[in-house]
Amino acid sequence: MTTAGSQTGYSTGNDLSYQGPDENTSTTTAVGAEPGQGQSRALATFVSSLMFDDIPDEVIARMRTSMLDSIGCCLYGATLPWTRHVSDMVDLEESVKQVSIWGTDRWTSLSNAVLVNSTAGHAFELDDIHKESIIHAGSIATPIVLGYAQLARTGFSPTVGDKKRAKSVSGQDVLTGMVAGYELGTRVGNAATMDLFFRGFHPQGTSGVFVAAACAARMMNLDTEQTLHALGIVGSQAGGLMAAQEGAMVKRFHSGRAAQSGVYSALLAARGFTGIEDVLEAPYGGYLNSYSSKPNYSRLLDGLGVQWETAKVGYKPHACVTSIHSALDAFAHLLQTHSIAPDQIREVRIGVSQMTHTHCAWEYRAQGVTAAQMNLYYGIAVTALDGMAFVAQYDQSRITDPAIMNFIQKIQASVDPEIDAMGPGYRHAARVQIDLTDGRTVHHEILNRRGSPENPLSHDEVVYKFRHVVGGILNSSTIDEYIRLTETIDKAQTVEPLLALLARPL
Numbered sequence: 001m002t003t004a005g006s007q008t009g010y011s012t013g014n015d016l017s018y019q020g021p022d023e024n025t026s027t028t029t030a031v032g033a034e035p036g037q038g039q040s041r042a043l044a045t046f047v048s049s050l051m052f053d054d055i056p057d058e059v060i061a062r063m064r065t066s067m068l069d070s071i072g073c074c075l076y077g078a079t080l081p082w083t084r085h086v087s088d089m090v091d092l093e094e095s096v097k098q099v100s101i102w103g104t105d106r107w108t109s110l111s112n113a114v115l116v117n118s119t120a121g122h123a124f125e126l127d128d129i130h131k132e133s134i135i136h137a138g139s140i141a142t143p144i145v146l147g148y149a150q151l152a153r154t155g156f157s158p159t160v161g162d163k164k165r166a167k168s169v170s171g172q173d174v175l176t177g178m179v180a181g182y183e184l185g186t187r188v189g190n191a192a193t194m195d196l197f198f199r200g201f202h203p204q205g206t207s208g209v210f211v212a213a214a215c216a217a218r219m220m221n222l223d224t225e226q227t228l229h230a231l232g233i234v235g236s237q238a239g240g241l242m243a244a245q246e247g248a249m250v251k252r253f254h255s256g257r258a259a260q261s262g263v264y265s266a267l268l269a270a271r272g273f274t275g276i277e278d279v280l281e282a283p284y285g286g287y288l289n290s291y292s293s294k295p296n297y298s299r300l301l302d303g304l305g306v307q308w309e310t311a312k313v314g315y316k317p318h319a320c321v322t323s324i325h326s327a328l329d330a331f332a333h334l335l336q337t338h339s340i341a342p343d344q345i346r347e348v349r350i351g352v353s354q355m356t357h358t359h360c361a362w363e364y365r366a367q368g369v370t371a372a373q374m375n376l377y378y379g380i381a382v383t384a385l386d387g388m389a390f391v392a393q394y395d396q397s398r399i400t401d402p403a404i405m406n407f408i409q410k411i412q413a414s415v416d417p418e419i420d421a422m423g424p425g426y427r428h429a430a431r432v433q434i435d436l437t438d439g440r441t442v443h444h445e446i447l448n449r450r451g452s453p454e455n456p457l458s459h460d461e462v463v464y465k466f467r468h469v470v471g472g473i474l475n476s477s478t479i480d481e482y483i484r485l486t487e488t489i490d491k492a493q494t495v496e497p498l499l500a501l502l503a504r505p506l
Helices: 039-049 057-077 081-093 110-121 138-154 171-192 208-219 224-237 242-246 250-270 287-291 322-337 354-360 369-373 376-386 402-408 417-421 459-470 476-487 496-502
Strands: 345-352 411-415 430-436 441-446
Touching (some): 039 171, 110 138, 110 250, 138 171, 138 208, 138 250, 171 208, 208 224, 224 250, 242 369, 322 441, 369 376, 376 411, 476 496
């Protein structure tokens, strides 16, 4: 299929300047196939010694944006039924009141709060994504670093269980904690390669636990040995099955459980509890050896401290799985450019990578909101009918809409061998062809999805997204305050004003 020309505002070129050096070969056994020695320890050393002044300005800017984006995801997610189930379960435990459940007037323990808040962050497929590792780090990291900041303000010691002198945590402290988690967790996901996904594991619940443990360890100021053991503990807690994408609420829970496991692991390590000291590179039973048959161990340390994986984080303009965003945008481009109405369409043909086809092109059945958000056919159908695939399009009331079900019958999706041959760096690429009832055929391709490192959303676009995500649950002055506090957080001596906002009932 040939293209119909470039689309204004979209990248269709081959600029991979933000990719890891081995992304296009990371699923082969030729590169980085053998584990090194001391890789887990090197990462633990990086996390424990990371200081704010070590972090480049572009990475700090990305984290300010990620914090706003993640807060929006968490607050909207707090209103959803699957998050409420987790929150109600936590309430019944009547834990010590240390940290707030965001968007409510309820408080619970640190570990239970991150369980709820991180479930909320991943509750509606809006959270940020790191392309190569397939991890949504923001929904894990943001609740953890701000949870520790809230805990510090109470004066409660997470290691000895008694009251110490209360202290304020600065914006630089929480940003440093976030970068530690993003940087370590994404590197683990890079090394696991897409083979982890193809084996049926959800990266959010598996590699995501390392985001959590690194965030928690850095916020607790654990030393290298303690951080190493926190990683060695959390690696045994990794879990999450991709079958959950076809309708189960538990997919959202993978994020919350990863966050809680990271907190528990850091707390245990601080007490002297030991973990697997070579958890990532152990040749038998190590994380990478167990979860991937084709790990690329070299991706763990490639350019550590020089090439920042955190700077490659992207954001979602649609409320659905990232893998179908290029197809949605290419389809929408054709609709808009050629003024096509749904009843003028005879057939839609979509070519995608093997990964996207496996992930999203299964037969759509109305199994729940999760299934709709993960499904290519549903996303194309609502785009045809509504012109977008955002929050309203994934309301429970829409997932059985006869008009959607009827339009889905016009859609065909297949693996495009040319896209697949481009390598993992193009796994989100799509080619869309529309055959019209009047005999015309139009087509368009997008190789780099909007929101990817190669075709990024700007900070202002993420602010626009935030306003629309929380517009129905927050008033305009509160929305403005969230934006102001996150945009200036690296200058804040304390994050207390932000914590106070998060503890307000919606």
